[in-house]
Structure formats: C-alpha cells, structure tokens
Amino acid sequence: MAASASSRAPDYRINWTAGQTKLPLVFSVLSDADTTLVVNDAQGNWICDDDSGNGALNPSITIANPVSGQYDVWVGTFQSGPAQKATLNVSELYSQ
Numbered sequence: 001m002a003a004s005a006s007s008r009a010p011d012y013r014i015n016w017t018a019g020q021t022k023l024p025l026v027f028s029v030l031s032d033a034d035t036t037l038v039v040n041d042a043q044g045n046w047i048c049d050d051d052s053g054n055g056a057l058n059p060s061i062t063i064a065n066p067v068s069g070q071y072d073v074w075v076g077t078f079q080s081g082p083a084q085k086a087t088l089n090v091s092e093l094y095s096q
Contacts, residue, residue: 033084042069
C-alpha cells in the first residue's frame with residue numbers, strides 16, 4: 001500500500017474478535033520512509049505512534065487487552081510529499 005499524508009477515511013478497517021486468552025493486538029508498519037500510524041480502537045480511543053516499531057522510523061501500536069469490534073487504521077508519512085510504500089502488519093504476537 002502507499003502511505004498517504006492525510007485521509008479522512010481509514011486505510012484499513014479491521015473487525016476484530018477477541019479470543020479467550022487475551023493476547024495483545026499489535027499494529028506495526030514496515031517502510032523505508034518515516035511512517036506514522038493512527039488507530040481508532042473498538043472503544044473509540046485514538047492511539048498514535050511514530051517511531052516505536054522495529055527499525056528507526058517504523059511505528060508500532062500494542063493494545064494490551066483488545067475488545068471485539070472495529071479498528072480503523074491510518075498509515076501516513078511524517079513529512080508531506082509523495083506517497084511512500086509501506087506494509088501494515090497485524091499480529092497477536094509481536095511487532096514486525
């Protein structure tokens with residue numbers, strides 16, 4: 001996917017069903033660009049990150065006790081400019 005600088009509609013809409021083991025829900029981005037990550041969780045909370053993922057410029061968000069529901073996700077770039085290639089990863093284990 002190409003990361004955009006701004007967007008009203010989410011880049012991804014994930015409908016999540018929480019398991020009984022209460023594993024975390026981890027959103028992370030891999031890109032050569034300085035990317036950002038915004039998640040609006042199933043309870044309406046906004047969570048943002050810039051550089052907490054693997055690599056110096058990759059974002060990661062871990063939700064410790066995710067509830068079932070819709071998670072809206074935006075991937076962007078830290079600076080304005082042309083769209084950049086990026087990969088969104090969603091895991092119950094770890095940041096990619």
